[in-house]
Amino acid sequence: MRLDPVKFNKEAWNIQVQEENQWTKPVSSDEVQKAANGDLKIVLTPTKPVPENWYPDWKSSKILALASAGGQQVPLMAAAGAEVTVFDNSPMQLDQDRMVAARDQLTIETIEGDMSDLSIFPDESFDFIFHPCSNCFVPDIKPVWRESFRVLKPGGIMVSGFCNPIIFTLDPELEKQGIAQLKYKIPYSDLDSISEEDRIKYFGENEPLSFGHSLQDQIGGQLAAGFVMIDFYEDDWNDSGSPADQFLSCYMATRCQKPSRAI
Secondary structure: OOOHHHHHHHHHHHHHHHHOOOHHOOOOOHHHHHHHHOOOOOEEOOOOOOOHOOOHHHHEEEEEEEEOOOOOHHHHOOOOOOOOEEEEEOHHHHHHHHHHHEEEEOOOEEOOOOOOOOOOOOOEEEEEEEEEOOOHHOOOOHHHHHHHHHHHEEEEEEEEEEOOOOOEEEHHHHOOOOOOOOOOOOOOOOOOOOHHHHHHHHOOHHHHHHHOHHHHHHHHHHHHOEEEEEEEEEEEOOOOOOOOHHOOOEEEEEEEEEOOOOO
């Protein structure tokens, strides 16, 4: 039977919380207090902080943290004064945000759901969308961009991080030896590009299903949805990630705006 990626990844991320994956560890009360004092650093990609000129006016912004649970970025935005809704597929990841909110007396709305379906939200609900490297966990990202555009107010901003598709092309056996050798085509799918046996062998039985999307679907998909790109940067794991990092930055972030009027 073919795996359902939404259901499978929900449970996989719940397991990641139990195993204390680095993207599931909540921020400290000290970090929350610093954010309340105007000193916050958030990431869309592995290591590089989001530039401060990408930040909205926290105290006047209604924010959607899209597939961004885990008690890390959302509490800092809430502490800075934003009205934040975090929407995520994993209930245990959402529990991390709820825990920080209760601990540090923050107001955070948490909603469980699939990032490809934001039908729970009316049109033009948010001023700002924060979407870190997480769309590699859905098979088709075009609905993510279309739905994000729909729920964003005219003039609103979406910032998003995503993977350079090259990291999904590498031979996983050689990658463990530090060798970057191309093997798989893009688009890549853990459901179609690799056997179930090899997926478990190389990545583990409880790892979330991953999907390597083309740059056309990543960047072109944002533009096709109606966004205008206004800034961009690249990032990496500081030599501790894929061997492809030896040759290029394997992560990137975009800052896009929904036009105030149709163009």
